[in-house]
Amino acid sequence: MKKKKNIIYRVNLSILLLFYCLIFESFTYATENMLKNSFQLNTENELDDNFNPKINEFWEKNAQSSRLLGVNNKEIYTVSIKTGSQKAIVISQGRNESILKYKEVAYDLNQQGYDLYLIDHRGQGFSERLGTDRYQGHVEHFQDYVDDFNHYVLSLDLQKNYQQSYLLSHSMGGTISALYLEQYQHPFAASVFFSPMFSINLGGIPESIASIITYSSAEICSWFSDSACYIFGGSNFQKKSFLDNDFTSSKVRFNSSFNTFEQHPETQLGSPTMRWVAESLSAAEQARENASQITIPVLVIQAGTDSVVTADGQNEFYKNIKGCKEAQFITISGAKHEILLEADKYRIPALSATLNFLKKSQQGILRCTK
Known part of the structure; x- marks a missing residue:
């Protein structure tokens, strides 16, 4: 027994x-x-506090800058990286960003066989500033961003020069891209949205109340000053610390990115104005509500611990895309707002999903029907 x-x-x-x-x-x-880094994307251990010599050499050799006139003849700064590819990616950046923040991203995407086109939206980066205070994140009409972007894309003549073209965007650039895709004929076969600004973290204040407050404040401010008013507690450019930042958990990518503001002080930007917030709230709502007008495959990549924008708007935008069964939605758990500047464990899956998505588009697997 x-x-x-x-x-x-x-x-x-x-x-x-x-x-x-x-x-x-x-x-x-x-x-x-x-x-798994099947695309051999750049990793944190290859970086220093100024990207790295390989990336900087690539940028110096290939980044060609130019300017064009946008709405009301405002100068818009752009960069093109053309290395003879038959595929192109246009990047629409977020608020308080300059093209220089995208050095590593541009390097990685070019290594995958894409020419790159980048734009500093009006009022930030190297583009012409708006109003009397150059540090204010300001715009009179959010639609100006969209019209500038359309003018820029038209100037590239992508359909003539490339077999496939794609649109990538981050945060505010996602709102601009969505409105652009909803309003204009375009050359893009697919679009990827990283942490898109389809609803802003207002600290619990209802969006409708925030709209009333910001529009009213902007109007009252215009009665007494020629300069727009910052949001409550806002200020001009302030150097940020990695500790307790809302953007990324990668210290080396944080330093590489934000050191560009010290190396090029002309790209520095401060807080947004009341007008910018009011216009952005309205634009985000419009982008969400009209998402069904987008007729190409889209991939929305949501940051799981984003404290800058909220998930609600992204979820609503995706839900309203009704004309394309190939739309995809991914949440990167644990990632902060700046997914493209995040730690490898967040950034590599996000960029790998993006490259696989674009590859499927090139293979004809992704198609939309209204």
Whole structure:
């Protein structure tokens, strides 16, 4: 009897050990698969506080700058990286960003066989500033961003020069891109939205109340001053610390990116104005409501711990895309707002999903029908 119990005990122990081995193997596979860098994207251990010599050399050699006139003849700064590819990506950036923040992204995407086109939206980066205070994140009409962007895309003549063209955007650039896709004929086969600004984190204030407050404040401010008013507590450019930042958990990417503001003080920007917030709230709502007008495949990549924009607007935007079954939505759990500047464990899956999405588009797998 005792011998029989020992046999049963050993069998049960073997089964238990096998079970734990399978669990461990599955966990290991899941972890490795999540961090699998099949596209050989740049990693944090290759970076210093100024990107790295390889990326900077690539930028110096290939980034060609130019300017065009946007709405009301405002000068818009742009950069093109053309290395003979048959595929192109246009990037629409977020608020308080300059093209220089995208050095690593441009390098990675070019290594995958894409020419790159980048734009500093009006009032920021190297583009002409608006109003009397150059540090204010300001715009009179959000539609000006959209019309500028359309003018820029037309100037590139992408359909003539490339077999496929794609649109990538981040944060505020996502709102601009969505409105552009909803309003204009365009050359893009697909679009990817990183942390798009389809609703802003207002600290619990209802969007309708925030709109009334910001529009009213902007109007009252115009009665007493030629300069727009910052949001409550807003100020001109302030150097940010990595500690407790809302953008990324990668210290080296934070330093590489934000050091560009010190290296090029003319790109520095401060807080947004009341007018900018009011216009952005209205534009985000419009982008959400008219999402059904977008007729190309889109990929929305949501940052799981974003404290700058909220998930509600992104979810509503995606829900309202009704004409394309190939639309995709991914949440990168744990990622902060700046997914493209995030730690490898967030950035690599996001960019890998993007490149796979574009690859499927090139293979003709992604198609939209109204």
